[in-house]
Amino acid sequence: MDELVHDGDVVALEGFTHLIPVAAGHEIIRRRKRDLTLVRMTPDIVYDQLIGAGCARKLVFSWGGNPGVGSLHRFRDAVQNSWPVALEIEEHSHAGMANRYVAGASGLPFAVLRGYVGTDLPSVTDTIKPITCPFTGERLTAVPAINPDVAIIHAQRADRRGNVQLWGLLGVQKEAVLAARRSIVTVEETVEALTPVPGAIVLPAWSVTAVAEVPGGAHPSYAQGYSERDNDSYAAWDAISRDRAVFTDWLDQHIFTESKP
Structure with missing residues (x-):
């Protein structure tokens, strides 16, 4: 992680309801990265956590919230009260963000x-x-165009050569990886060979900088064919994120106590 994500980088963690790279986001927090420009079409609770942990100086986005629950309170606190640091925001529409990624992936300005x-x-x-x-x-x-320094996604599987396969409800993961200077993909499993799946896309090994096997790496979002969405975790996050002290305690208990992979 330290070799690929640096302080001050533009970092996109993409996923749409499904296959959200939450474990990778937690590792960024654990490594105490700072001054990041975070990019994502739909920032949800992992971005709330990154912002509350002081990793971000700017957010580029088109919608932000705790899906099905309400607001992102750490995001709100950073914008309104500059806690833990001031957060600059750059707001676009969904179509605008998607087209920015497409332009970046296409080599267009x-x-x-x-x-x-x-x-x-x-x-x-x-x-x-x-x-x-x-x-x-x-x-x-x-x-x-959006050309992140690093794009991070979660996928179902990769083969031994580094080809990545993902399917189900997808967002702009492919475009984000192709637009980025570097990319990290966490996967549910590594297999000898990728078998065809209807509607699946494959990111070739040449487009991916690093692959890490992280089963459950999308939790509390889901990975089709591997896990279900943990709705209770989204609901619980509302109370955790409302209070600075409760949030800080959550970081200490659930993020900083975990060992680095």
């Missing part, structure tokens, strides 16, 4: 879309700029 026209986001986000189509004259908006 920016993406163009209609989605911001008529919204207030361009007035509060400097990375949304108007652009005129050179062919039709239509007024559109441009957003810069």
